[in-house]
Amino acid sequence: MSYQSIAAVAVGAESGATVSVGWLHLIFTPAAVATFIRNHIDRPTTDLEPRRLYTAREIETLTGLTAATIRADRSRGRCPVPDDxxxxxxxxxxxxxxxxxxxxxxYRKPSADGARER
Incomplete structure (x- = not known):
């Protein structure tokens, strides 16, 4: 089970949720899940100058998305072709x-009706 799956299960519980992964049983409170998401999953937005050119290394420094991830995404077609x-x-x-x-x-936090918020 992925962290996101565990987080999705735990967010839905009001007093906490027990998640079983094989023999391991974990209890997560919504506050703990929110903290984990804030510290490990959420990506802060960065204001980039729209007409300035950025290298992968500069993008890494400014956004936290590593240059290696950018290269991997390019090889898989998930990153736009370079402008220059x-x-x-x-x-x-x-x-x-x-x-x-x-x-x-x-990660998108489930809303009360179960749909994913953006």
Missing amino acids: TEGRAHRWYGATVTEALAARRG
Whole structure:
């Protein structure tokens, strides 16, 4: 069971939830789940200059999304093609990066009706 699955189960409980993974039984309170998500899953938004070009290393520094993840996503077709490929460095406009980050899948807290909030 993934952390996100455990988090989704625990968020729905009012007094806490017991999650069983094989022989291991874990109890999570909603506050503990919210803290975990805030510290490990949520990505803060970053204001990038829309017309400035950024390298993968600069994107990593500003957004926390590692250069290795950017390279892996590019090889899997999940990252937009660079806006500039002059020389060895691939660079993206801030507007391109902002759009790509907004489209990245992340944890979405279930709402009261069970639908995923964005």
